Amino acid sequence: MSNVYTLLPSPVGTLTLVARGDRLAAVLWEQERANRVRLGDLERNDRHEVLQEVGRQLQEYFAGQRQRFDLQLDFAGTGFQRDVWAALLTIPFGETRSYGEIARQIGNPSAVRAVGAANGRNPISIIAPCHRVIGASGSLTGFAGGLEAKHYLLALEGRQSLALDF
Numbered sequence: 315m316s317n318v319y320t321l322l323p324s325p326v327g328t329l330t331l332v333a334r335g336d337r338l339a340a341v342l343w344e345q346e347r348a349n350r351v352r353l354g355d356l357e358r359n360d361r362h363e364v365l366q367e368v369g370r371q372l373q374e375y376f377a378g379q380r381q382r383f384d385l386q387l388d389f390a391g392t393g394f395q396r397d398v399w400a401a402l403l404t405i406p407f408g409e410t411r412s413y414g415e416i417a418r419q420i421g422n423p424s425a426v427r428a429v430g431a432a433n434g435r436n437p438i439s440i441i442a443p444c445h446r447v448i449g450a451s452g453s454l455t456g457f458a459g460g461l462e463a464k465h466y467l468l469a470l471e472g473r474q475s476l477a478l479d480f
Contacts, residue, residue, distance in 0.1 A: 318359035322369045325376050326463040329440075332356065333364040337388035340437040341368070343459040350458060351437040352390075372440065378470065381407035383441045391435065394425075398432035405446040408471045412450045434458060440467065 317339060322329045327344035332353055340351050359365065367385065374380035389399050397420045404419070405411050411419075417429045436444040439459060445467040449455045457464035 320365045337386040395432040402442045
């Protein structure tokens, strides 16, 4: 199945939205690190129904009008990665979790570093809210979109009191 994409201007830079069939496969950052998410060949399609819906919901989110996304997702990764990404989907809007809390949630409390690595490879940024995962001390830690984007997203969700570790 081929992947199609479109571009979406946003307050955190131009996002690349990728669909595989009738499901969202990725939300990628403007300064995306090579091979962070492996998708294969991409064909641009600005009229793809799924991508138009993703764009609409993201615009509502950035406008402060949406707290939950209603989209079909297609996570491609290992079983462990998919477990971590599924756990991300359970973090409520405006709340955060530590890497350790995610590790415990998926039943592997000693896998804190592996959770961090899986979080860093989350292909569906913002929708699967990896930005809501922070360091145990409450500090902002690495983020594929950059720490400024992470801070912006958390501030948008009402979590402005977090410390920046630039």
